[in-house]
Amino acid sequence: MKSNFFRGMSHGIPIALGYLSVSFGFGIKAVSVGLSVFSATAISATNLTSAGQAAGVDIIAVGGTLIEMILVQLTINIRYSLMALSLSQKLDGKFSLPHRLIASYGITDEIFAVCSAQKQKLTPAYMYGIILISAVGWVTGTALGAAARQLLPESVSSALGIVLYGMFMAIIIPPARKQRNVLLVVVVSALASILFRYVFTAVSSGFAVIISAVIASVTGSLLFPVSDTEESEQ
Amino acid sequence: MNIALYIAVMAVVTYLIRMIPFAFFRKKIKSRFFRSFLYYIPYAVLSAMTIPAIFYSTGSIVTAIVGTVTAFVLSYFNLPLIVVALSATATAFIAGLF
Numbered sequence: 203m204k205s206n207f208f209r210g211m212s213h214g215i216p217i218a219l220g221y222l223s224v225s226f227g228f229g230i231k232a233v234s235v236g237l238s239v240f241s242a243t244a245i246s247a248t249n250l251t252s253a254g255q256a257a258g259v260d261i262i263a264v265g266g267t268l269i270e271m272i273l274v275q276l277t278i279n280i281r282y283s284l285m286a287l288s289l290s291q292k293l294d295g296k297f298s299l300p301h302r303l304i305a306s307y308g309i310t311d312e313i314f315a316v317c318s319a320q321k322q323k324l325t326p327a328y329m330y331g332i333i334l335i336s337a338v339g340w341v342t343g344t345a346l347g348a349a350a351r352q353l354l355p356e357s358v359s360s361a362l363g364i365v366l367y368g369m370f371m372a373i374i375i376p377p378a379r380k381q382r383n384v385l386l387v388v389v390v391s392a393l394a395s396i397l398f399r400y401v402f403t404a405v406s407s408g409f410a411v412i413i414s415a416v417i418a419s420v421t422g423s424l425l426f427p428v429s430d431t432e433e434s435e436q
Numbered sequence: 437m438n439i440a441l442y443i444a445v446m447a448v449v450t451y452l453i454r455m456i457p458f459a460f461f462r463k464k465i466k467s468r469f470f471r472s473f474l475y476y477i478p479y480a481v482l483s484a485m486t487i488p489a490i491f492y493s494t495g496s497i498v499t500a501i502v503g504t505v506t507a508f509v510l511s512y513f514n515l516p517l518i519v520v521a522l523s524a525t526a527t528a529f530i531a532g533l534f
Binding site: 249268309364390396 | 446449451453468472475477481484486494506507514515516520522523526533
């Protein structure tokens with residue numbers, strides 16, 4: 203039991219370090235749009251997801267509706283359902299319903315990737331180890347970023363507004379460069395988003411992201427349906 | 437609207453998305469279209485969130501363009517996430533000094 207927990211923790215260290223930096227960017231962004239350090243940290247502790255949180259903060263900033271918030275979170279985070287589904291099929295017998303209810307909190311892209319790569323069945327202790335250290339990195343980074351945004355001079359903090367977007371680019375550009383199908387999806391989504399920003403301005407920013415992403419993903423799925431091998435490389 | 441309400445809604449929706457399949461489903465999704473859709477959606481979402489918002493992220497279009505070009509070039513050459521993000525910030529900051 204204990205050794206599984208520590209094995210999970212050790213597998214979570216690189217994730218935690220990555221999260222520390224990404225969530226630092228989120229903390230800065232959240233405070234920039236008017237949230238408190240406490241709210242920013244609370245969002246990270248309860249959500250544990252990057253893009254969903256960033257979009258959620260945008261909706262809070264403009265006073266969007268709760269329906270919009272629900273639809274945005276559904277669209278951005280629906281991929282976790284597939285990951286959860288996939289992980290549910292390699293769970294150890296020790297994974298009773300209460301354990302499943304707790305561990306599902308921590309299904310993120312990175313934790314999913316590490317868990318799926320495990321040869322043996324997943325135990326609750328292992329997943330708790332990896333989730334705990336990753337979540338600590340995520341929440342700590344957010345608090346530090348949010349606090350830094352409040353303390354730093356205006357010239358530095360305004361430049362830091364770009365940090366989260368820089369990370370998003372670093373996530374999408376390398377696969378878009380390698381795979382034409384991903385490039386197509388990225389370009390279609392960006393073009394649709396530009397149209398909403400400058401032409402169909404009546405559509406709120408949250409819905410603009412949803413509609414652009416759905417149009418682009420449907421286009422990609424119709425023109426280039428992925429095979430099982432591509433999917434597992436994700 | 438109360439910010440705690442927004443946070444609660446975000447948290448509950450995000451949790452349910454993860455919890456329902458993890459706790460209750462057992463079968464695999466067979467539809468190739470739906471699996472493709474789920475494969476593409478993270479890239480599409482990040483792209484729509486970044487463009488054109490990144491150009492307004494620093495409060496000055498000029499410094500934002502400098503940062504964006506930096507981020508684009510460095511991520512094109514596969515540099516690590518944190519290097520890309522901090523270099524974009526640093527060049528935007530430097531551009532802001534002029």
